[in-house]
Amino acid sequence: MRVVLDTNTVISGLLWDGPASRLLVAARERRIELFTSAALLAELADVLPRVKFAKKRAAAQLTPEQLAHRYALLAATIIPADVAPRVEDDPADDAVLACALAAYADLIVSGDAHLLNLARFHGIPIVKSAAAIDIVSA
Numbered sequence: 001m002r003v004v005l006d007t008n009t010v011i012s013g014l015l016w017d018g019p020a021s022r023l024l025v026a027a028r029e030r031r032i033e034l035f036t037s038a039a040l041l042a043e044l045a046d047v048l049p050r051v052k053f054a055k056k057r058a059a060a061q062l063t064p065e066q067l068a069h070r071y072a073l074l075a076a077t078i079i080p081a082d083v084a085p086r087v088e089d090d091p092a093d094d095a096v097l098a099c100a101l102a103a104y105a106d107l108i109v110s111g112d113a114h115l116l117n118l119a120r121f122h123g124i125p126i127v128k129s130a131a132a133i134d135i136v137s138a
Contacts, residue, residue, distance in 0.1 A: 001032045001136060004100040005075075006093070006110035007043045009129055014048075014067050015056040019129035023109065026136050027074050034075035035103035039095040041077065044068050078102050086121070090114045097121050107132055 005013070005023065013020035027034045048057070048064035057064065080098035087093035093114050100108045101122055108126040110116060115126050127135070 001107060002035060002103055002105045003027075003032045003107045003109060003132070003136075004035050004096060004103055004105045006096050006108070006112055006115060007040060007047055008111045009109045010044055010071055011047060011053070012111070012129065014071065015053060015060065019133045020109075022133050023129060023136070024071075024074065026133075032136055035099060035105060036072070036075040036077055037080045037095060037099040037102075038077065039080065040099055041068065041072055043092065043095070044071060076103075086118065087114045100124050107135060 003023070009020045012018065013024040023032070026032045045064065045068045048067055057067065078099065079102060080095065081101040083094060083098045083101060085091060085094055086097055093112060096108060096110065096115060105124050108115065108121065108124055109129055109132040110126060111128060116128065118126055120126060
């Protein structure tokens with residue numbers, strides 16, 4: 001199964017136990033294939049250093065750079081497709097859609113209401129982490 005994770009899901013998976021972290025385990029076990037893009041990796045690198053994640057990073061004993069590098073090694077980086085803007089309230093979310101389209105993704109995983117409200121993009125379901133785990137485990 002080909003999967004694109006939104007940055008919020010990646011951060012949840014890297015720093016907390018739960019459905020998002022189980023998706024990263026599924027990728028390590030090669031039960032799913034993760035895809036990302038340069039834009040999504042740049043967003044991850046920009047968000048991970050935020051103060052609100054400092055305690056979790058310290059507990060993991062990893063720097064933002066190390067966390068981002070771990071994810072970059074886990075996910076295949078692809079060139080995103082050209083897509084017309086879809087998320088007016090948060091244009092950065094279009095990067096997730098562009099990546100999913102180029103990856104021929106089976107699933108987009110996000111906790112972002114802007115993306116979740118779309119429900120599907122070019123036939124690709126957009127779901128939360130818990131629903132994704134159910135789909136992957138089925």
